[in-house]
Amino acid sequence: MKVLIVEDALSLATIYEHQLSRAGMDTLHVETGAEALSRLRKGGISVVLLDLQLPDMNGFEVLITIREEQLPVTVVVVTSSGSIKTAVEAMQAGAYDFVVKPVAEERLVTTTRNAMERETLTEVVAEVRKPARSKANHGFIGSSLPMTAVYKMIESVARSNASVFITGESGTGKEVCAEAIHRSSPRAKKPFIPLNCAAIPKDLIESEIFGHVKGAFTGATSDREGAAARADGGTLFLDEICELELSLQAKLLRFLQSGTVQKVGSDTLSKVDARIVCATNRDPLKEVEAGRFREDLYYRLHVLPISLPPLRARGADVIELAQHFLTQFAAEEGKQFEGFSVEAEEALMAHGWAGNVREMQNTIRNLVVLNEGPIVEAEMLSAMQTRAPTAPPPPSAIPLNVSPSPAVSAIADNPAPAGWPTITVALGQSFETLERQLIEATITACGGSLPKTARVLQVSPSTLYRKKEIWAAQDETATDLPDDQGAANADFAIDQMEENAPS
Structure with missing residues (x-):
């Protein structure tokens, strides 16, 4: 790790180099801000001793550029101006420490060594955090x-x-x-x-x-x-x-x-x-x-x-993102929010999200600032135009017509309200097929609301989101099959049903 000395006075730079070299530090010297930035962008520098009065630019410009470009260095400002105002401005611009000319050798060495240890610690922390970022998709x-x-x-x-x-x-x-x-x-x-x-x-x-x-x-x-x-x-x-x-x-x-x-x-x-x-x-x-x-x-x-x-094509990610932003903004605003009501989740899932994740950030921050927790209700989502539910209240059960061969009819114990669909199935169909028919019919009856469907079927909403994604992937794969391959698969399925049919 090297120390870059940015000092236009050659005599001072020579003194700094001699003192730091005697303390076992490797140094480089440049005279202008442009040279300093060019050298820093090449890497390999851990600490910068920066004079604020340079021939081509102000040292504050160098500090601001280092911060904007996120160059991995620790900066110690060395200047002849010892005012409190200058020190505060340097710290605000990103400096780690501040020393005033003339600086004693012990002070220079100690400050530079502390800055070097800080930069080493920063690199270690960044390395430790890398796996965590990788796991966060x-x-x-x-x-x-x-x-x-x-x-x-x-x-x-x-x-x-x-x-x-x-x-x-x-x-x-x-x-x-x-x-x-x-x-x-x-x-x-x-x-x-x-x-x-x-x-x-x-x-x-x-x-x-x-x-x-x-x-x-x-x-x-x-x-x-x-x-x-x-x-x-x-x-x-x-x-x-x-x-x-x-x-x-x-x-x-x-x-x-x-x-x-x-x-x-x-x-x-x-x-x-x-x-x-x-x-x-x-x-x-x-x-x-x-x-x-x-x-x-x-x-x-x-x-x-x-x-x-787009966000509207990401299924259950909508709720996951909303919860993430709710937790983040609640912490920033000092609010006590824990989660969303079922109706609020329905409104989030029903929204088109034309502005995608950026629109969601704005929506969640808006509701956090304007409301109090702990639960987000649908009426709090005033920053977006929600789609009003049009489906009737769900019954406790969906009617089911079973048509075996020979024909047998039966329906569930609870009669269906007017307008609710029925489905017709035949014995010999796989459980997966029956399950998909029942779930899709229930989703239709609930106006497309997966949280409401989950309450009717007494399953987790995440289960329904996952099954819809699996079915969509299966449908896409089936569509990509050549016609003769699709026919062969259908013939195989029929043969399997005939072999498994009761004698």
């Missing part, structure tokens, strides 16, 4: 079949260096997915640099990606590293990639093909090793067909596609 909440497929895809693509193209509606967690890929990859210790292409003015986006040199355009008062260079060795995440203009798409394609970047206003090419992960809430192929996205760039980026499902 890569930062996502939910265990539905669609999300399980996403988790497996993340684990598979993380080992590769190929470009990843994430698609999904707004609010489905595309940046969470990109970060998960980075954390699970061999590049995890290098920077993850996200850039939202839709949030940056069009005349600045090229500079944001590739950087610029001083004087390249009005306002370019100093050289600036672009996102691509900052992601060297790590991952560059380009969100809303379809928002890029065609001219810039050509430059991005050149970067992908050559692995080099050219700053705005410069003739020099620099080699960059960054993995590209991009995302969009549009259909990229339709953008290609409409002429808004280059076809060659599409095929260069669309190597490993991941499609994130």
